[in-house]
Amino acid sequence: MTSLSGVRSHRKTSRPLSPGDMDYIEPKTKSNLMGKLVLLASLIILTFIVINKASSFTSPSVFSRREEGVTHVLVTGGAGYIGSHAALRLLKDNYRVTIVDNLSRGNLGAVKVLQRLFPQTGRLQFIYADLGDPAAVEKIFSENAFDAVMHFAAVAYVGESTLYPLKYYHNITSNTLGVLEAMTRHKVKKLIYSSTCATYGEPEKMPITEDTPQVPINPYGKAKKMAEDMILDFSKNSDMAVMILRYFNVIGSDPGGRLGEAPRPELREQGRISGACFDAARGFIPGLQVRNNMWFHYA
Numbered sequence: 518m519t520s521l522s523g524v525r526s527h528r529k530t531s532r533p534l535s536p537g538d539m540d541y542i543e544p545k546t547k548s549n550l551m552g553k554l555v556l557l558a559s560l561i562i563l564t565f566i567v568i569n570k571a572s573s574f575t576s577p578s579v580f581s582r583r584e585e586g587v588t589h590v591l592v593t594g595g596a597g598y599i600g601s602h603a604a605l606r607l608l609k610d611n612y613r614v615t616i617v618d619n620l621s622r623g624n625l626g627a628v629k630v631l632q633r634l635f636p637q638t639g640r641l642q643f644i645y646a647d648l649g650d651p652a653a654v655e656k657i658f659s660e661n662a663f664d665a666v667m668h669f670a671a672v673a674y675v676g677e678s679t680l681y682p683l684k685y686y687h688n689i690t691s692n693t694l695g696v697l698e699a700m701t702r703h704k705v706k707k708l709i710y711s712s713t714c715a716t717y718g719e720p721e722k723m724p725i726t727e728d729t730p731q732v733p734i735n736p737y738g739k740a741k742k743m744a745e746d747m748i749l750d751f752s753k754n755s756d757m758a759v760m761i762l763r764y765f766n767v768i769g770s771d772p773g774g775r776l777g778e779a780p781r782p783e784l785r786e787q788g789r790i791s792g793a794c795f796d797a798a799r800g801f802i803p804g805l806q807v808r809n810n811m812w813f814h815y816a
């Protein structure tokens with residue numbers, strides 16, 4: 518707005534008025550009128566949106582109250598690969614599900630698939646929010662009655678974590694602390710945390726078991742290990758039941774073909790074996806070699 522009015526006053530002073538200006542006055546008046554109409558239409562639409570929002574705030578959502586026999590699970594990162602499959606399974610098993618995701622990595626298409634499969638009121642809601650925003654997290658927990666949290670949301674690429682370690686400590690460690698604190702404030706007593714085998718580092722003895730010492734060697738693994746430690750330390754003196762999943766390279770998809778992993782092309786170089794397999798299968802790279810069960814590279 519400021520720059521527009523600035524242009525107008527500039528034209529007024531820099532060009533003296535002459536009879537020839539009549540040619541300009543007519544279209545300018547028309548365009549002014551058009552401008553006003555567009556502004557009016559925008560204001561009307563905006564008013565409708567605000568009224569709509571206001572009414573949805575006042576009517577209490579079914580997700581905000583506890584219901585006998587219904588378990589309401591918050592699935593963070595539910596638009597992502599593993600989170601969307603977990604949400605599908607929960608919904609199939611009659612859980613009530615809230616997905617929170619900032620879509621930084623995930624796929625809105627996965628949420629839409631779930632919404633199409635479970636359109637009934639009170640089954641699934643999607644909240645677009647960033648877990649790094651404490652006000653958003655507080656609002657989510659205060660407006661919803663969760664019984665449990667499955668925390669999948671994370672950036673999760675080893676290679677990327679070495680380039681941007683702070684991003685990983687913030688997104689994984691700090692955001693997990695925020696979720697844990699919000700759960701405590703709102704008395705949510707069950708947490709399943711999605712950690713990773715990267716917390717084991719390079720163990721001296723194979724195979725890895727739950728007794729293998731956790732000595733992570735990259736920021737991704739370290740950030741997850743710190744998040745695990747916080748959760749375990751907290752659970753020792755609280756009545757929160759916690760479970761930690763440390764899985765290896767997850768691969769595969771919903772047998773019905775409705776969901777799957779959709780890695781972003783820009784993360785191709787960041788070292789997930791699943792992405793490399795897809796690239797080889799689709800002919801983007803000539804092939805893939807796996808050596809000693811650990812190393813892989815393009816043939």
Ligand SMILES: NC(=O)c1ccc[n+]([C@@H]2O[C@H](COP(=O)([O-])OP(=O)(O)OC[C@H]3O[C@@H](n4cnc5c(N)ncnc54)[C@H](O)[C@@H]3O)[C@@H](O)[C@H]2O)c1
Nearest residue numbers: 594597598599618619620621622623647648670671673767
């Ligand atoms: N895929 C694997 O092989 C594997 C292996 C071990 C552990 N994990 C862990 O499992 C979890 C899920 O992994 P994935 O493969 O499904 O990854 P993914 O990238 O497909 O899903 C992660 C989701 O979290 C969301 N997200 C990220 N930061 C967020 C934030 N600040 N606020 C809200 N949403 C945010 C992303 O948008 C994405 O939808 C991660 O915690 C990852 O560390 C994955």
